[in-house]
Amino acid sequence: MLNVALISHSPHMTGAERMLTNLAILLKQHVDYEPIVLIPNPSHGKMTEVLAQHGIMWCEVPSMKWYIAQQAHDVPAYVSQLLPRAEEYAEALRLIQADIAIVNTLTNLEGALGCFEANLPYVLWAHGVIDSSMSAGTPAVRASFDKVALNLASHIVTCSEWTSAFFQDLVPHKPVQTIHNWTDMRADGEVQRRPATFCALSTLEPHKGIDILIEAAAILKEQGLPVKVELYAAGHSEKQLRGLTSQLGVDDVVEFRGRVSDVQRVYQSCTATIMPSFVEPFGMVAIESMSVGTPVIASAAGGLTEIIEDGISGILVPPGDAVALAGAMRKVFEDEVLHKKLVSGGKQRVSTFFAASRAIDDFSQVLGKISKITSPYRDEARFLIDLLYLLKSKASSGVHATTPAPTVLLIENQMAYVPFSPIAEQKAHSRAVAKQSEDLSSIPFHWYSFVSQANVGWYGVEFSAIYEPFAQGAEILVEVVKNGGIAAQALVTIESIRPQTTCAARWPARLDIRENDKVDIRFSCRNMIKSLRLLEWNDGNFAYPVGSLMIENGYLSEAPLSPLPRNDSRRLPSHLRILKRLGGVVRTS
Template sequence: MPLNVLYLHHVARIGGAENSLHLLLHALDRASVRPLFAGPMDGPLPVALAKEGIPIFPVPFGPLKNVPRVLRAVLRLRRIIRAQNVQLLHSNGPQTNVCAGLAGRLEGIPVVWHIRNLLYGSMRDIDRLCSGLATRIVCNSEAIRERFRGSSAWDKSVTILNAVDLGAFNPQASDGSFRRQLGVPPDRTVVGMVGRIGLGKGHVHFIDAAIRLLRGGVNAQFVIVGDAQIPEESARLEMLRRQVTDAQAEERIRFLGFRQDMPQVMRGLDILVLASDAEPCGRVLFEAMASGTAIVATNSGGTPEIVRDGSEGLLVPPRDSDALAVAIRKMIEEPALRQRFGRAGAARARQEFSVERYVTRILDVYEAAGSRHR
């Protein structure tokens, strides 16, 4: 009989954490695990999961300071656990960890926390304070796991880096359509950022570096792939557009919005740039590596665990437009270096970041959680 696992997530929109969850649920062997999902309904994530045949249960999780809402969520989870014979809870983020822990404790079933964010201040303290509610803790990177060092949670936590769909993202995935759509000449290097227009993602520094390089005469096309999903991000996007317009660089720094064809995008880029202040475990890095695309990224958060400086790409200090521009220029001017990084990244993705390896490690956590709970 399969293990009935209820997965919890606090938002219905789709970003990196949601794509990682979807990839896991899609890859699970239904003979081993029967996945169910609980979360808000106002977005594309539950729709996508329902198409996979996954039972969906509406649970509107709220901030921990809203105690009545938290208690209602716990009550709702307990009802689902009983009705569906749920045997394990898998919480996909800090906003659902406490609810999962309370419901699991009251119903006598193991709870796995999956932590995907670098937290600071009160949220980091809450994780440590409430970690006794978790049976096992999965961290997306050692940078994330560090919050538990010196606490009782350290020994029950484990780092499991993200996985990537190697069937979709690989060096042979491109049919050239992305570059044709851009209309760039064959000798022009395409440099891009991919992801939400979120706070701390470093788009300002990417654009600043691009403007400096274009004024210095580099033959490159810069693109920003991704959209704004909340009002604050919409305002940020408009600010970034003004930054480009003020520099009169609209033709060479283009905003492409949300794209469905990410394998084509990744393979169409010559260089992927991740300019975040501190990225916990950026999915775009795995996708770029699997696609054989060279990387320039900031040396912060979990990024150095994924991209090794001088091996799969170049790492620079965060919030440093000058250093970012120097690294991008080096990549543009040395195509052989790009190719070497691309080959190394693709090889490492095949060896270490396959979905099959990822699922096996998650199932090992479930087994350990069940053994500890018995």
């Protein structure tokens, strides 16, 4: 029997935590596994109560500090606190005699580094994609630590093929596997369905598209349909959404009901469940609603297209299209034959593809495979840890008080990521705001101009792009002009588009940049009918992209930030200081 440590990122019972608990229950029922759940701050949530009901052991571990909320200047202090906590996690893993581990979500590093310290292979369970717009921290920091957790993992599991494709692009050398979420929820015959009542169980965040649902409700009210829309949700956008409800005159139609624990009763009491998301890595609400016989009307976004067969087990509409959503809601309400067809099709779809038996078989194969790994961490992984310890030593020396913190990322071919401009980024937090650039599809080029203050081997650039909803694809040409001549080009082809995505453009070969070289990075768009913009920091006087540079480790001329010898191949790259040279953004044909 294998002892499986399941490392939770919180003690609560929301989406990802609920799935981790469900997996612990399945493993407990399996003859080959003994699950033990590691929980930070267990008294703050309900997870322990659920585990106790199923006789599952749990262990308290130190509280976590999520890296997705960290700013660049916080990194050394964050790492100096992270590493001691990781050692405590390792001690807990040894104490429970864990054979393998499952680290839940890409939010923290304590669990991953604890597994490293204990020489324990782990599966990283990534439940979705957190775009820069959904994270409070600096995007380059989040991306850097994401890739540390991804590179240390022996195996990566995601909830949908859409999500798997995203992570496979980030770490093509790692095994990434889709294991769909599951549900055992079944209909309760005592609950009565209310006609013309639609529900949405969500968070009130921009990417969830609740504003589109409110607009659809206004359309239906204007058409004279006596509908009710109940929002079981909370979040940062609640004030704006309440304002939109009043502005459109649907306060009598749309009700804000906050979070709810008895979700099954909500599903069963409604005509249909609405999921109008722009970004949805999976869609747990969809399979729960379908399993109890309530049809789902959803955006054709992300993992939802893997759950719903349009017109058979649910209805899909274009993201951001309130008219189409209102039409689908009206059809499901008025067409009783269609409603019955979707009820039957939804139940069949869930029982066939999203059952617990299918999930435990898939997880058993993964766990059996990585349990045979005796040396889970190669030299490249150990180098990642060296970098973190070097950042810790920088924090304890007090250097970070006057110097911007380096955001370092090692990837498979000895490269690192650093922010576009650490000096400008510090200014951005106090003066500049994140804005969208002008539409690339309507101009020949979009330029950013810099002067290099260091020698560097440069391999490419990572940047954030914003797309008009439901765009079908694009090609972005990225060019580097060095001292007046084109020095490098890369064409980024994007076939599957989210409203916001991180793109990586790699040069065909290393580009050598010397101190005081004048460098322009220019972007142009091809084969794009709808709009495409870049996310950039802008204070009105200067602008630069939200993103990172891919540079070669140990190639900078400045002294490394470490006690390692200068000839050591593991040298930490200094912070690449590139300053904005020209005010604003320059455009030219």
